[in-house]
Amino acid sequence: MSNIFNKLRESLQKTRDVTFGKIATFFGATEIDDSTFDDLEELLIQADVGVETTLNLIDTAIEKVDELGYTRMSQLEDLLRTELSALLFDAVEPDFTEKPTVIMVAGVNGSGKTTSIGKLAARYKRMDKSVLLVGADTYRAAAADQLEVWADRVGVPIITGQQDSDPGAVTYDGIKSAIARNIDVVLIDTAGRLHTRYNLMEEIKKVYRVAEKALPGAPHQSWIVIDTTTGQNALRQAEAFGKAVNLNGAILAKLDSSAKGGMVFAIKDQLGLPVIYAGLGEKVEDLELFDKRSFIDGIFTKNEGK
Ligand SMILES: Nc1nc2c(ncn2[C@@H]2O[C@H](COP(=O)(O)OP(=O)(O)OP(=O)(O)O)[C@@H](O)[C@H]2O)c(=O)[nH]1
Numbered sequence: 324m325s326n327i328f329n330k331l332r333e334s335l336q337k338t339r340d341v342t343f344g345k346i347a348t349f350f351g352a353t354e355i356d357d358s359t360f361d362d363l364e365e366l367l368i369q370a371d372v373g374v375e376t377t378l379n380l381i382d383t384a385i386e387k388v389d390e391l392g393y394t395r396m397s398q399l400e401d402l403l404r405t406e407l408s409a410l411l412f413d414a415v416e417p418d419f420t421e422k423p424t425v426i427m428v429a430g431v432n433g434s435g436k437t438t439s440i441g442k443l444a445a446r447y448k449r450m451d452k453s454v455l456l457v458g459a460d461t462y463r464a465a466a467a468d469q470l471e472v473w474a475d476r477v478g479v480p481i482i483t484g485q486q487d488s489d490p491g492a493v494t495y496d497g498i499k500s501a502i503a504r505n506i507d508v509v510l511i512d513t514a515g516r517l518h519t520r521y522n523l524m525e526e527i528k529k530v531y532r533v534a535e536k537a538l539p540g541a542p543h544q545s546w547i548v549i550d551t552t553t554g555q556n557a558l559r560q561a562e563a564f565g566k567a568v569n570l571n572g573a574i575l576a577k578l579d580s581s582a583k584g585g586m587v588f589a590i591k592d593q594l595g596l597p598v599i600y601a602g603l604g605e606k607v608e609d610l611e612l613f614d615k616r617s618f619i620d621g622i623f624t625k626n627e628g629k
């Protein structure tokens with residue numbers, strides 16, 4: 324367990340150094356004073372928590388400090404940690420009761436979809452699940468190749484189509500094939516950018532609809548991959564996907580190379596989505612179930628010994 328904590332903590336180095344470290348230093352003062360809340364507001368916004376989410380946090384903090392008669396910064400720090408924790412869901416892994424459990428992964432181009440799918444395939448395989456990958460990004464020539472590299476690396480089967488073939492048809496074939504082969508988990512990789520004559524959101528909707536046609540109830544999970552390095556912008560993009568299909572979770576990619584980890588707090592607040600996994604690097608093992616306690620400890624912990 325301590326390993327898991329260390330890895331997430333290590334991955335949060337940039338967020339800690341560039342943004343949340345300042346908040347930790349800020350809490351080094353002893354007494355709450357007149358400028359405390361203004362300063363904290365500025366620090367939280369700088370830390371990519373988002374204006375709306377920050378203003379809500381500050382309002383709550385002012386109210387509670389007053390109500391509880393707090394005067395010390397250490398009390399305010401505890402309060403903020405509790406409030407931040409309330410902004411995160413506890414991550415729950417799918418229970419895989421549906422066979423196959425169909426998981427659709429969406430997100431803008433370059434966000435980390437294919438990499439996350441490769442890591443998820445390895446993770447589920449380690450959990451003794453049989454996994455099949457479906458390459459529903461048929462527009463970009465290299466997309467199927469990239470997914471195939473992951474399928475080989477992890478040792479799982481893959482269904483793809485010819486370039487420019489119908490992503491709906493590939494999805495349908497993939498799910499039917501998984502049913503025939505008694506596969507436990509189907510992971511569908513979708514396009515992040517299309518040829519100008521196509522509309523990305525219409526395409527995503529279609530893949531979703533076809534999945535349902537191939538297996539009623541599918542996709543059982545629809546996850547948006549969010550590139551953590553893009554901060555608040557990524558939330559606007561996720562919102563657009565959420566309007567097209569019924570999302571039920573987020574994967575935070577590139578937490579290790581981002582200083583904008585604070586954007587995590589706006590995901591539940593602004594999108595209503597739980598963060599299920601965190602991507603902590605480019606390697607197959609660099610993906611973990613999102614542990615909110617470790618995350619909060621990780622962004623506040625000072626870098627002793629570094
Ligand atoms: N450091 C780091 N890099 C990551 C992580 N996840 C993905 N990447 C890198 O981000 C880049 C884009 O990842 P892809 O998985 O190809 O992204 P995609 O969403 O499939 O991209 P398109 O197929 O072009 O839409 C690659 O160079 C990955 O190695 C992560 O958690 N950490």
Ligand SMILES: [Mg+2]
Binds near residue numbers: 436438460512
């Ligand atoms: Mg891809």
